[in-house]
Amino acid sequence: MMYVTGDTHSDFSRFKMKNFPEQKEMDKNDYVVICGDFGGLWSGSKEENFWLDWLDGRPFTTLFVSGNHENYDMLDALPAEDMFGGRVQRVRKSVMHLMRGQVYEIAGKRIYSMGGASSHDMEDGILDPSAPGYMRTKRRLDMQGGHYRVRGKSWWERELPCDSEYQNSEKNLDLCKRRVDYIFTHCCPTHISDIIGGGEYKSDRLTDYFDAISQNCDFRYWFFGHYHDNRVIDQRYVLLYEQIVRIV
Ligand SMILES: [Fe+2]
Structure with missing residues (x-):
């Protein structure tokens, strides 16, 4: 099984049994993906570590892409390792960061991830x-x-990808012939954010890059967060906030 949800901002209460009873049927080979603004690494406090341990104790594996509300000094300090055919950073045994520009095989699906967004x-x-x-x-x-x-x-400059992450992204997408099942990001292509914000949101290198990806990649659905709403745009672009949606 794979579920996907939007920004958590370090509040994982949506994964409590009463709010997410579906977990009764899940094990560590089932996944919940958070589309950025995970927020679980922020201050390194006791409370923060308690909640990361709590998340690790859920009967599923938590995966997240990075958002603009992450502590990049803490995130970048984590070692990367090979997992699902790509590179991940492990926050806990079953809590992992899906890094930028990676292509994975997870739950039988090909996944592309590219976190980051401009704070607005x-x-x-x-x-x-x-x-x-x-x-x-x-x-x-x-x-x-x-x-x-x-x-x-x-605030960290690293909220947006660096050159090597874009290069990696292109290399990995070419390797899979630019064909994936699902895309997980925090922000979205410029033409979609224009619809969401009615032109209020400024485009940037990342949203313009996503515009290009939307043209030159095959994908079934594109899941993202950032704009704090639950909404489907243009049939394949799924903006999520608190909703937890099953996709596999
Ligand atoms: Fe957010």
Whole structure:
């Protein structure tokens, strides 16, 4: 079995037995995929580790792609290993990061994953803790209820893929003749985000890259999160938030 859901932001209560009773029939060869903003690695706190252990104790394997709300210092520090025919990073024995630009065979399906997204809820910008006047600016924004992020604390440049991840992605897609069953990402192609946001969301290199993928790859369904809604667009693009949908 394979289920897919949207952003969890470190709150895994949707996987409690009462909210997700389907897990009674599942084992570690069954999968739940989180389409980015996993959030389980954020501060390294005791509570955070408790919830990662709790997730590891569920009767299924949790897989996630990266979003824009991840602590990339923690994520990048994890060693990568071969799994499902691609590269993964293991957070716990049965909690794994599906890395960027990878093609996997999971539950009999060919999967392409490419996490990452531009943060779009920070109109007051990114503060640099090493910049002069940082504390003063932060205090002012806090008093005004401003929407900002702090570099290395709540925002990382690594929220978007780097050149080598795009190169890997092209190489791996060519190797499978650009044919997959499912695509898992956090953001979506530009032409789809234009429909979701009515033009409100800015395109970037990643959404434009996904536009190209939507043209030059065969796929059955494209699952993504980021926009905090549950909605199917253009028949094959499935935006998920709290819903948990069975796909295998
Ligand atoms: Fe999110």
